[in-house]
Amino acid sequence: MRGASPDLVGTAVDDGDPLPGTRGFAGPLDGALVRDVLGREPLFYDQSASHGAAGESTPDATTGAAGEYTPDATAPTADGAWSHDRRDLSDPEPVPAGYRVTADGTERLWSLPDPEPVDDDERAVAAVRAALDAAVGDAADGGAIADDGDASTAVAFSGGVDSALLAARLDAPLYVAGFPDSHDVEAARSAADLLGRDLTVVELTHDDLERAVPDIVAATGRTNAMAVQIALPLYLTAERAAADGHDRLVLGQGADELFGGYAKVAKAPDDPRVDADTVRGARREVLTGLPDQLERDVLALRAAGVEPVTPLLSDRVVAAALGLSGSQLVRGDERKWALRRAAAEWLPDAVVDRDKKAAQYGSLAARELDRLARQAGYKRRMDDHVTKYVASLVGE
Known part of the structure; x- marks a missing residue:
């Protein structure tokens, strides 16, 4: 669990408290994956595999020099794979903010409060x-x-x-x-x-x-x-x-x-x-x-x-x-x-x-970036020309 202790998150689940005093959290809890109400911490599961094992420990991947990424050799890629980094997974799907994801599907745990405004x-x-x-x-x-x-x-x-x-x-x-x-x-x-x-x-x-x-x-x-x-x-x-x-x-x-x-x-x-x-x-x-x-x-x-x-x-x-x-x-x-x-x-x-x-x-x-796209031949008359240019830079 990143951002908060499992005990604090578990209490927030039990109490239905969407704002339990954190700066966001996400991770495994009691055989499920949970993410805070505003999604301040990313969390993904591999939708190409069953995530019934969600909740098993996932080692953090490592970030090397700026822009470089080294997956942890033990990061899970089999059934139940999940990670805070989508690059660990073959088919990453984000856990929705405020939800719990289990083998049986998704369940909303929290919504943002809608208090009466302070008039003064x-x-x-x-x-x-x-x-x-x-x-x-x-x-x-x-x-x-x-x-x-x-x-x-x-x-x-x-x-x-x-x-x-x-x-x-x-x-x-x-x-x-x-x-x-x-x-x-x-x-x-x-x-x-x-x-x-x-x-x-x-x-x-x-x-x-x-x-x-x-x-x-x-x-x-x-x-x-x-x-x-x-x-x-x-x-x-x-x-x-x-x-x-x-x-x-x-x-x-x-x-x-x-x-x-x-x-x-x-x-x-x-x-x-x-x-x-x-x-x-x-x-x-x-x-x-x-x-x-x-x-x-x-x-x-x-x-x-x-x-x-x-x-x-x-x-x-x-x-x-x-x-x-x-x-x-x-x-x-x-x-x-x-x-x-x-x-x-x-x-x-x-x-x-x-x-x-x-x-x-x-x-x-x-x-x-728009200027670079046009210099590369992706003119503004083309639909979504900058996105096409971006895709060209990554071989898509």
Whole structure:
């Protein structure tokens, strides 16, 4: 079991508690496979074989140099095979988030709570601030991201409020990846200056993209253009951090989904990309896509040689975010209103109020991968031309 003790997970199953105080978990339990309600830890079983033996111990595979993967020689590939890494299995199928998988099929164990919102703004912001404080503090004090004396922890830093509040609380080096003059590089530099922190800039090149794409595809099993574009800056940031001797990377993943950071949430019910007719409903709808996104990100980061740490996805923060009202998620033109007010405890106003771009756009990875596709003959008039280019790089 990764992420929590079997006893804690067993109690959560017995009590039907979807948020038992962890940062996510997945693994074998009493002859079954279980995965937490948000899918923060990937878990797979081999659907080409019977998984009736699910629950037997599976050795962890090993990650060597960045981008390289060495399967454990004893990793199971016969009946009952399962793994936290899809590359161990011949026909991997993800365990659904919040479910138990047995030889008899799947069973939902948990759903996200849907509490009544906290109407008082001051209490709501205080709850978020306390949850953030505890999540980052517990992670550091508990050793999950504590420095072991060899500077083994780094922070992925885009200059936005999510990563900045982590950077402000952690004594760890900051990394950003992007093409020269990209939005993320400029934003990270200015935010690092405001925080009085040094910053390592990973300047991307076309060669970096072409080299990283096959590794990302192998790790995630995805050739979809958007999935690869999102993973690229994460992978290349992690690869550089690993090369510099860091084995953990702290990220602000989950903040946009939990706190109303997306335009389609802010514009509900008028945005056709969501079905919900309220901001809170749209936020909940967006959260359903988080397990799939986290699977991609975690697998890509581990393939690059680091272990991801996501304090903003701790159960405490999730619970506080779910208690926010629609106006505490989005107020006027301001998204992530409560998160920004909470983060103001630690950040200057210029960082608190800053908007950010999605990583694939802010780093220019999406634009430059599109450029490479067109240079290789995959023109925009072709259906899904970047995905076709990605597939060509891995021989598909």
